[in-house]
Amino acid sequence: MNALRGVFLAIAISGAVFSGAAKADTIVATGDLGLVVERASGSLLLVDQSERAVISRIEGLGDLSHASLVYSPDQRYAYVFGRDGGLTKVDITEKKIVNRVVQSGNAIGGAISDDGRLVAVSNYEPGGVRIFDAETLDLVADIPTGSKTIGLVDAPGRKFVFTLWDEGETWIADLSSRELKVTKITEIGTNPYDALITGDGRLYIAGLFGEDGLTAIDLWDPEPKPIRVLPEYGRGQKDLPVYKMPHLEGWARAGQEFVLPAVGHHQVLWIDAGNLSETGRTDTYGQPVFAMSRPDGRQVWVNFAHPLNDTIQVIDTVSKDIVHEFKPGKAVLHMEFTPRGHEVWVSVRDAGKVMIYDTRTFEKRGEIDAESPSGIFFTSRAHRTGL
Amino acid sequence: MNALRGVFLAIAISGAVFSGAAKADTIVATGDLGLVVERASGSLLLVDQSERAVISRIEGLGDLSHASLVYSPDQRYAYVFGRDGGLTKVDITEKKIVNRVVQSGNAIGGAISDDGRLVAVSNYEPGGVRIFDAETLDLVADIPTGSKTIGLVDAPGRKFVFTLWDEGETWIADLSSRELKVTKITEIGTNPYDALITGDGRLYIAGLFGEDGLTAIDLWDPEPKPIRVLPEYGRGQKDLPVYKMPHLEGWARAGQEFVLPAVGHHQVLWIDAGNLSETGRTDTYGQPVFAMSRPDGRQVWVNFAHPLNDTIQVIDTVSKDIVHEFKPGKAVLHMEFTPRGHEVWVSVRDAGKVMIYDTRTFEKRGEIDAESPSGIFFTSRAHRTGL
Numbered sequence: 001m002n003a004l005r006g007v008f009l010a011i012a013i014s015g016a017v018f019s020g021a022a023k024a025d026t027i028v029a030t031g032d033l034g035l036v037v038e039r040a041s042g043s044l045l046l047v048d049q050s051e052r053a054v055i056s057r058i059e060g061l062g063d064l065s066h067a068s069l070v071y072s073p074d075q076r077y078a079y080v081f082g083r084d085g086g087l088t089k090v091d092i093t094e095k096k097i098v099n100r101v102v103q104s105g106n107a108i109g110g111a112i113s114d115d116g117r118l119v120a121v122s123n124y125e126p127g128g129v130r131i132f133d134a135e136t137l138d139l140v141a142d143i144p145t146g147s148k149t150i151g152l153v154d155a156p157g158r159k160f161v162f163t164l165w166d167e168g169e170t171w172i173a174d175l176s177s178r179e180l181k182v183t184k185i186t187e188i189g190t191n192p193y194d195a196l197i198t199g200d201g202r203l204y205i206a207g208l209f210g211e212d213g214l215t216a217i218d219l220w221d222p223e224p225k226p227i228r229v230l231p232e233y234g235r236g237q238k239d240l241p242v243y244k245m246p247h248l249e250g251w252a253r254a255g256q257e258f259v260l261p262a263v264g265h266h267q268v269l270w271i272d273a274g275n276l277s278e279t280g281r282t283d284t285y286g287q288p289v290f291a292m293s294r295p296d297g298r299q300v301w302v303n304f305a306h307p308l309n310d311t312i313q314v315i316d317t318v319s320k321d322i323v324h325e326f327k328p329g330k331a332v333l334h335m336e337f338t339p340r341g342h343e344v345w346v347s348v349r350d351a352g353k354v355m356i357y358d359t360r361t362f363e364k365r366g367e368i369d370a371e372s373p374s375g376i377f378f379t380s381r382a383h384r385t386g387l
Numbered sequence: 388m389n390a391l392r393g394v395f396l397a398i399a400i401s402g403a404v405f406s407g408a409a410k411a412d413t414i415v416a417t418g419d420l421g422l423v424v425e426r427a428s429g430s431l432l433l434v435d436q437s438e439r440a441v442i443s444r445i446e447g448l449g450d451l452s453h454a455s456l457v458y459s460p461d462q463r464y465a466y467v468f469g470r471d472g473g474l475t476k477v478d479i480t481e482k483k484i485v486n487r488v489v490q491s492g493n494a495i496g497g498a499i500s501d502d503g504r505l506v507a508v509s510n511y512e513p514g515g516v517r518i519f520d521a522e523t524l525d526l527v528a529d530i531p532t533g534s535k536t537i538g539l540v541d542a543p544g545r546k547f548v549f550t551l552w553d554e555g556e557t558w559i560a561d562l563s564s565r566e567l568k569v570t571k572i573t574e575i576g577t578n579p580y581d582a583l584i585t586g587d588g589r590l591y592i593a594g595l596f597g598e599d600g601l602t603a604i605d606l607w608d609p610e611p612k613p614i615r616v617l618p619e620y621g622r623g624q625k626d627l628p629v630y631k632m633p634h635l636e637g638w639a640r641a642g643q644e645f646v647l648p649a650v651g652h653h654q655v656l657w658i659d660a661g662n663l664s665e666t667g668r669t670d671t672y673g674q675p676v677f678a679m680s681r682p683d684g685r686q687v688w689v690n691f692a693h694p695l696n697d698t699i700q701v702i703d704t705v706s707k708d709i710v711h712e713f714k715p716g717k718a719v720l721h722m723e724f725t726p727r728g729h730e731v732w733v734s735v736r737d738a739g740k741v742m743i744y745d746t747r748t749f750e751k752r753g754e755i756d757a758e759s760p761s762g763i764f765f766t767s768r769a770h771r772t773g774l
Contacts, residue, residue, distance in 0.1 A: 029462050029463030030415070031459070033461075050461055073418055073726070092416075093415065116419075156683045157729070200682075220705060255589070256661055295587075296587045296589070298587075339460070339769070383727065383767040
């Protein structure tokens, strides 16, 4: 009896302490959480935007170089796409991995359907797209392409859109009915290297590595076809060295214009969202990697390729002028805005820090320690198309 | 000693249960939750979008006729604005009211600042706007206006924008520094009755009851001034009976156009988002109350004023034609899309139901029971401006 009572007391004390702390610390709603990819250590940091703090580290995700992730609609699960073909399902409320499959030898990105039921992964080796049940990670559909597959995005209506590097084709996979339907759009251009979809899910735009310009597709067109964009904008002829391919996922929509990082040039390009004509260029400090719009579209934040990757420039979208420039440190790899844009989180790989800035005053608001941080992904992405 | 041990044991048991449940229950994924206002009973239904189900009912919110609410950035708290001047803070993870103040005699809507720290309420009696600390509900700022105050919205940069019915002025309250700064824009027009702000926080548009047209303000302009919109569109001259004022919060952005419910006419109006000129009108079944865009902008769903409030029409935004019409039941009061638009929830007051439809097939996917349901508010609103 004494021993039993001792156990009870121990529980009493730890239980009381725990429940005392619970109200302050352990009830966490997921709306302002995020995950930071720690690429070297194959881990994720679970972070709290409002507290500007780390909640915990989740380990064992394999090769996270060039990793990305998407969230379930309830913002409980993250699906992490590793370079090694690993698809890992993480429960951020339990702070642990709940499932993991290695679905290919070499993967590059993924997407989640608008209803949150399907997760798709884009593969280099073997090429193609594989689609999994979001709950179980069971394979639902396998779409071989005979080509490296890039620019995979979700589109409204249980659709995924992706592009074939070797063939220059864009495919639309429609999973809205029981039977998978694939629409193939040919003559996209030579060696499309990445693509984006606009926030409304209407326009899909692929960047080309093997020829000048970009190619847009209007997904609302009953018979979608390639539309050439900026045919006079090129990297081909001049044969500029490209230190790092820019990310088109980092495109920005600012009012009536798109802003895209140029390939090989120290410039960002402005495109009219209506007629897709060029409306301007802004000279930048280096070759842009990401050109990301603050959610209100008034600013675009740009980071750069090695060896100029210690700097960020901020462009005002009305004047198209650079209004701020600063050096957070070596290897600025990614930037993520809070959903309504009052702050921005910046990965500085070589400093081992994520730094947090006010987007109006540009003051530093905080920082957290991270192991070689790269991508930052806030849970608000769950509610947006094409991220 | 026995008595003391009894207390310990009681704590032991409740503490152990609590800590045992902690890992599973106390971190709550809030991304796909929502609240439905039950106007007659002064209660809220906490609902789960993915499960199409009720989680629980929260009672004791006072007069919820014409009530609305906003969410904290972490999607844990809802701030409910009641007609009786009550401001109630609800914890949706604990499913209970955590604070409530009656801050005026008669209120009409509210907003939350972009950083989630301030909650503002717009008042009829007495007029003006009061701003509260989001954590404590302590009064932070009191802005008397000497007028009924309408069209209160948040804008980026810790700003609130609102309009004076009697004076025809729009005021911008800037709380980004320690000192409150108020900018007053005069000559908005006669009796502005409601207003909206665009999703990027740039344009504020007020509807006028006392004269024709609407008035827009470009909040990016260093010296914002009134811009007349659709001056030839009127209700004034014809003196049409207006059964219910439409809600401008139910404005829709579809691609390059806005869609607004007309006042007194059986029409919605299309406006070019760039130059604010009229681009078309679509005749509708009744006087529109809400014209709400599916998140991808391809469809606009419209409900109508009494006595034609049993019907919904769906307009295709490319053709501007009505592509679907159906009758969910008497008194369709509100519609809310899932964040990525695959489904829509519809309040049907007199049926005592919220009905859930697929937005592509228009099939009914589910329904839940509710007491006189009116407004439906999903937690994804936390991450958007001006809702």
